[in-house]
Amino acid sequence: MNGIETTGNGEKAMSTPKCLEESRTRLVVPIVDFNRCEGKDACVAVCPYNVFEVRKIDNSDYRKLSFVGKIKSHVHGGMVAYTPHADQCRACGLCVKACPERAIKLVKV
């Protein structure tokens, strides 16, 4: 593949070579600190790639929270942001800036 694809009407369009696309998606993933996250949805709203899903915290994750984290969890209804599509992250940083709890970090993988 040379990065040039033919569209339906025969025009040629530039595209990101598959190898670059794959290396970019594997470089960085967002990690959510559940002791800070309050499930306020800011990350869901700003992420252009639908990386996040806000839902009730899993029991196994709840058990790992700190004492203060468990109290906070009860106060905000146990909602947190999971990253079911972390592999789609393009490291734009919008979620990090948007999170009011400063709960998201981008981590190289």
Ligand code: SF4
């Ligand atoms: S860094 Fe950008 S693409 Fe990655 S999860 Fe955050 S908002 Fe989405």
